[in-house]
Amino acid sequence: MELTLSQPDLARLLALVGRAVSTRNVLPILSHFLLVAHADRVQIAATDLELSLTGWLDADITQPGALAIPARTFTELVNALPKDTLRLSLNPLTQILSVRGAGSHTQLKGMDAQEFPPLPQGTTPVLKLPAAELKALLPQVTLAASTDEARPALTGVLVNGQESTLTFAAADGYRLTERKLTCPALRQELSLLIPARALHELGRLLNGSAETIELLISGPGQVLFRTPQFELATQLLDASFPDYAQVIPTQTRTTTLLPTAEFLKACKQAAIFARESAHTARLNIIPGRAGEPGEVKISAQDDETGSHETCVEAVVAGEPLQIAFNVRYLREVLEVIPTPQVVLETNHPNTPGVVRPHGETGYLCVLMPMHAG
């Protein structure tokens, strides 16, 4: 292997792919990057056996070859080198990679590329997705995924494909998100339970350079997302996702329209005083009288510190209501609502509320109410 490439390009790619380097230190090879010089491009890959990331880079390649290289040291070295051209050459007998650039010479001990776990290969694309839309919807959905390994199904995002619509859903027992994506190219029914962590990483990789992203089945219980720049492969979760549809309220007694940014600010303020009461904030929803606007009073109480209340003007249709929510959950969903106004649909202090962007269909977040104490 012998090649030259640009330090800034390499540094950027290592930062992206490095997220799949194993931090658990089970097998030494998993703390390595696979570095492959093909005829005209360099491939860099990392895997922790659950998640695999691969990226490509243009380079001037004199001699192809492959090596596994310690991820941490190689990343630190590349980041410390000047923005310059780097010259990499491998001694295949010793597996030592020589890195030269700007007056410096490094010799890095690698491992045989053959020891690197085989990377997932895609077969036929199942469908193509619009990259920008996918990037926007991922955080809206994943926020409700659980991180509790005791219930593995809830750490995933259900991706259901039927009749030209993909539906993404996540739930952790306290809240539920659902996002629909119109997908005319969808031809076969799909039901995949994808780890939320893999979708977090997918969101990071989608930086606007690709217009579409392909979804492929890459083996039993494994999917692969692919653009011309990168591949992300992940094991699917082997668990069954709860039948969540029954949790979504089918009627609404009180519909409240609020300015998203002001409502979010009020939640952040209330959160300071809600810490000691399991993050409970109360909403007092008051319809307006005789053409006057209504309002929502968001309040929280801390026996030690004090109390806080913010009034936000709102359009309230229906009955007045007092209801309490976990204010962190409320904050997290308001942070991913893209519209200037947000709709809160409620029925009763003891039944779930629904948060939706105003004027956009396809997204909702169901929040369990809390006991107001």
Added chain:
Amino acid sequence: MELTLSQPDLARLLALVGRAVSTRNVLPILSHFLLVAHADRVQIAATDLELSLTGWLDADITQPGALAIPARTFTELVNALPKDTLRLSLNPLTQILSVRGAGSHTQLKGMDAQEFPPLPQGTTPVLKLPAAELKALLPQVTLAASTDEARPALTGVLVNGQESTLTFAAADGYRLTERKLTCPALRQELSLLIPARALHELGRLLNGSAETIELLISGPGQVLFRTPQFELATQLLDASFPDYAQVIPTQTRTTTLLPTAEFLKACKQAAIFARESAHTARLNIIPGRAGEPGEVKISAQDDETGSHETCVEAVVAGEPLQIAFNVRYLREVLEVIPTPQVVLETNHPNTPGVVRPHGETGYLCVLMPMHAG
């Protein structure tokens, strides 16, 4: 107490003064700010009994008063409130502070201002120092102060005043820094051992708004730094600083002139490979021949990972030399060298080296050599 003030001003001041809020939670009052509304300005103070910070703020005061207020909750609240005017009013019977702004109303439980520890009062100024020069020199000196509480004297910076010169010095047993500041106003001899932590905080406070800063003696074993915007008071260390002058080499066999930025980069690269060998990097100093420039080879070796060497062009006067230093220490001093070129003075592999900015007198850093292995 009743007043209105600006949220951005208040937020900024709380961030500055908050650094002196006790994190140890010994006495509840030490996790509070003292808030005093004088006739035309608000004073906010925090202390952990060793370090006290006080700042002032313009405000529209209807009624003076004072209260101790929980620092963390108050800071979080102010940061979460919109950039607006805030109205503060105290109920002196309940010690509850009401904070109103932008549709929100908070009631914060405070403590009696009388319970707040008395703040250090300055007497006559001992001397006035140029604020910008002081800000620049503090990090140059404090980098060599120890954080090891077992040797308290070494956690301080010695400030010695004699014949129109203030000398700042710090040492941790492995390195030593000395910085002189011409100070014509100095009339009396001074010898203060100031905790390095207090000088770190002083550096943060010196933001360019004040031209000079006053140094006052505020009690036995206590000094106070004062500008119109803030006061910082600190206990002096009651320990004797070693007689450090004898450590500074008085002769030089090899003088090496290096470009500061390149030398620093080379040290950062070597540091990656020096971790497993107690951060040892070797310098191979090679004088140039017949009008050619000389060079310094900076190298480090890691038995597991590999080896690294960078060549930096240098002007070398004197004997060739191989010497090893702790590369972290070398990096830290190069980071505070303000001149484009740096001078390294050496004698022998087993005797200390001296780093100085090129073309500026008054600053030096002595580094103990390491065994090159």
